[in-house]
Amino acid sequence: MMQESGTEATSNGPANENGGASVEGVPREGRPKSAAPSAEVTAADFLHLQQHQALQMARQILLQQQQQSQPQQLQSQQNTGRKSPKANDKQQSLQVPVSVAMMTPQVITPQQMQQILQQQVLSPQQLQVLLQQQQALMLQQQLQEFYKKQQEQLHLQLLQQQQQQQQHAGSKQSKEQQVSAQQLAFQQQLLQVQQVQQQHLLNLQRQGLLSIQPGQTGLPLHSLTQGMIPTELQQLWKEVTNAHVKEEHNNSSSNNGHRGLDLSSPAPPKNPLLNQHASTNGQYMSHKREGSTLEEPSPHSHPLYGHGVCKWPGCEAVFDDFHSFLKHLNNEHALDDRSTAQCRVQMQVVQQLELQLAKDKERLQAMMTHLHVKSTEPKATPQPLNLVSNVTLSKSAPEASPPLSLPQTPTTPTAPLTPLSQTHSVITATNLHSMGPMRRRYSEKYNMPISPDISQNKEFYMNTDVRPPFTYASLIRQAILESPEKQLTLNEIYNWFTRMFAYFRRNAATWKNAVRHNLSLHKCFVRVENVKGAVWTVDEIEFQKRRPQKISGSPALVKNIQTSLGYGPTLSAAFQASMAENNIPLYTTASIGSPTLNSLANAIREEMNGAMDHGNSNGSDSSPGRSPLPAMHHISVKEEPLDPEDHDGPLSLVTTANHSPDFDHHRDYDDEQGHDDML
DNA sequence: GGGTCTGTAAACACGT
């Protein structure tokens, strides 16, 4: 829900962004970003506004200074740090203009500047800022003039070309071709100019110390990344990075240099939170940046030197050797106002990129969240395919029912190669905060092995009050199989539930009753009398037997299952299928680790185990007797053509119990709060 | 619409 609403809100993307920015504090109009669509208009407007504002600001400053007949006194107050209300007021009056000036820099006439200097109204820092702004502004003006000239030249060229074309009226075809070619070239030139222009304008605007947008970058990222699993983050990063690359390509190749940056604005702030973050971060970011940027130029790495060219923004000096470059760097790009200004510009660029990244991430997050919610729907949606894998929260593909599922010993957290369709659905269930009867959904369906899912989403289930998409039977089985001895007392099962799932930390009476009910109801759970009392074990065969029933009547299926249980040729077939599946990227349980390899290894292991355990498997179900262990230990391989579509599906491989390193329950039991907590 | 599976609730029995 949250996500959805957020998504909708997103639609306002650009608008919101602007609004947010302005709200931030200082109204920075002229934000290139917001005005993205029409670059030229924007630029002009921006300049106009900026100049106007700056002028006013400067006047304000001067006025204030004049009004304050005792500037020196004021300054002394500032220096001494007195905090009388009066002093504060004065400071404020002073600060306001300064800050405004920073944001809306305007070229101050030499006379004005002199006035300011003479009156000594401003502190050294303030003066410095003003100076920097002045420099930046002058740079901006110069650039603008430069652009103007460029454009004029282009126009002249165009005119000349047209004239030439008219004069040399050759064959119509050649003429047309020429014209079109020239026009194309011209257009390209224009575009290029516009690009550069826009880019510079943007940079300059940023130089104006517009911190709002830039600031957005930082927090969003953090917020987004928070709570994410490394794998998830990696995935996210991957995707985002790709997106960025694409965008960057588009920008560079196409026209708008701004585009890339502007795109960010349209990015719908699916999460209001993000916007908030963005808006709040401005200052923080700027500070941070300053520090980091300055550190950039490290003598050894020399990111500023590549292919014999100085990569300093705006400098393309060529050098034969590194030494000359260093010289150049020290001489031409020393720590002066110009370099500082350029540095600032670069910082802004980086910030914009980061902002873009954050927005894309946010978008991705919102998408995933949204899909999660949607997946709630009983029926698996086709799209979720990969999502599941990618989705962080439920990284796992639940034990969806793969056509061929190896009745693995659940213990192992192997990544199951689950059929896409199923996978999503599982996730779905998980997501649902479904409080109600979540009913067996996918997971239980077919009693799939949940181990992989659980292990992969362990953290999620442990910390999120979400009902796991598994049946009680599946969970109980999982709990038992995870135990070192493949047997648990009722209380231990309880503990496992509470430990592994936040959801089962509530309503203990209800779910405990369900657990007991399931233990008694299902044949697959065998009660074994023990010295200490009684323990519960799992009869894997019985457990697997239940599937056929679910498979809506297809005797053939049952046959197959039984065959596979016999560890016949089917196994190898299944194994092959699994391998084939592994090649499918989507199935790779997501970018989590290297599931493919793992599953393959597990498959092999299982195969071997299956063959070896074969002998033991049969007896388990009927007579658990004293040693229930053997029964569950064996790994059975099953072929499950549940649905027509699934036939070709992948295998879900599960390795033998004991494999899952993640779960060391045995030890934990005692530590666990126990069911008592729940009560 | 019926059968099956699952979840939930509840009653009951038994042992500690």
Add this chain to the structure above:
DNA sequence: AACGTGTTTACAGACC
């Protein structure tokens, strides 16, 4: 008597 454990029944929802 209270509690834990285990069994059983009943019902409802979901799925096939």
